[in-house]
Amino acid sequence: MRGARALYAAFDRFPSRKGSAVHIDRFARALFERSGGGLLYVLGGEGLPSYQREGDVEIVRYMREADHVLERAAGYGARLSALLDELPDLEIAHFRDPWSGLPIVEHDGDHLKVYEVNGLPSIELPFLYPAIPNALLEQIAEMELRCLHAADLVITPSQVTADRLPVPAHVVPNGAELRPRSERPALDRPYLLYFGALQPWQGVDTALRAVARLELDLVICASVHQRRAKPYRKLAEKLGIEARVHWHFALPEEELAPWRDHALLSLAPLRDCSRNAVQGCAPLKILESMAAGVPVVASDLPAVRELLTDGVHGRLVAPDRPGELARAIRVLLDYPEERERMGAAARAHVQAHLTWDASVARLQRLYGERMPAWPTA
Amino acid sequence: MSFALDLCSCKRGFFTLRDCANSAVTSCSACSRRICAEHITQAGLCVECVAKRSEDAALDETSTTYAIRSRQRWYGSSNYSPVWWGTSDPYWNDTDYRWYEGNDDDDGGGFGDS
Secondary structure, X not given: OOOOOEEEEEEEEOOOOOHHHHHHXXXXXXXXXXXXOEEEEEEOOOOOOOEEEEXXXXXXXXXXXXXXXXXXXXXXXXXXXXXXXXXXXXXXXXXXXXXXXXXHHHOOOOOEEEEEOXXXXXXHHHHHOOOOOHHHHHXXXXXXXXXXXXXXXXXXXXXXXXXXXXXXXXEOOOOEOOOOOOOOOOOOOOEEEEEEOOOHHHOHHHHHHHHOOXXXXXXXXXXXXXXXXXXXXXXXHHHOOHHHEEEEEOOOHHHHHHHHHOOOEEEEOOOOOHHHHHHOOOOHHHHHHHHOOOOXXXXXXXXXHOOOOEOOOEEEEXXXXXXXXXXXXXXXXXXXXXXXXXXXXXXXHHHHHOEHHHHHHHHHHHHHHHOOOOOOO | OOOOOOEOOOEEOOOOOEEOXXXXXXXXXXXXXXXXXXXXXXXOOEHHHHHHHHHXXXXXXXXXXXXXXXXXXXXXXXXXXXXXXXXXXXOOOOOOOOOOOOXXXXXXXXXXXX
């Protein structure tokens, strides 16, 4: 470990089926390519090893479980603090969250500190734990603020997020990869698709309520454990559509791709809530559907407008309105040539502006501007 | 007649993990798994057991102590007390942990998603 010049730290299991893992994969690789290797520090679990060396990259995973998520975060921080003591040559530390950021900004050392703000726990935690005390959220917000002010470079995938941060931030968009079309999946009728995680802000309930107004199947490829689907399965039952909702969980990319490539439409019914509207987001489900040439019907929110134009690459509808979502879907179902035109335009838009290669080039330029030893590409 | 291959028990890969294809040369003295020359250390432990021991050593100064130490550095100025640690330290407020419903984190940590 001694000798590593670069550190990428994320309080997130890696690899996993979540979109965040795709993001970590791209950006950590970009960092390590630039620095000639380094240390990736992430969470373990699900049988992942505590340590790997892959060429000039070392991967250390924090393994200890805890009863409480913030107890785990504290242990994760303690381990990171100790790792930092073993990195005397560190030149750059890139982190994704305050749990990683605080040990880094508090550590003595002259390394460049890069805060990649994808989400702010002070905003997201209340959606996951509604009873969390406000006083604790305020303290977490202070931690975030401490990290933001101490960072030499702040990046975020969304302009909405950049605009709300109290420090200057550079937008490095999320991306997608254009892949060849895969084989048709094993379902003998047309379907709508939702894929991604199942947090409350995703609006999966809105999608179910819209499907209840249509004569069409919905395929849900959830990136998380099926336990998270319980309330949505119950809702589907209550709506009388459980037979038309097909669930898949934690699919690897090669199994997800057929569902994505052959969907009539891909849904991103994000809620109009502080997490999406105030904090901002850049859902990979939207970008990956566009890259596959599948039109997206998504909530009309500023962060979504950054990714697609209504009527050109897909349709934007009022959030939290199942009736409007169903109406927009029905109209597109009636005009297959329109769907095809939007899908092609979406794919071309991603190819021109939103590839991972473009995002990585932008990230590496930002690194290069701040690292004299790393010439700007 | 077929022979079971004696392969290393470690994993390889960055985003997609696979089994190490190297032949095992020894067993880890801690976990007893069969390990190849690349994944064994001079101490006779596999690299994963070494990492776990380093983690335990870092946490010997338990999470509570870490939080208290950190508090002295920065948390002290903000009164960050994320969880009741079960200590008698009056600093911790025993109502702080009740919002958490238990250890059902099967989403791999983090909170958001891209």
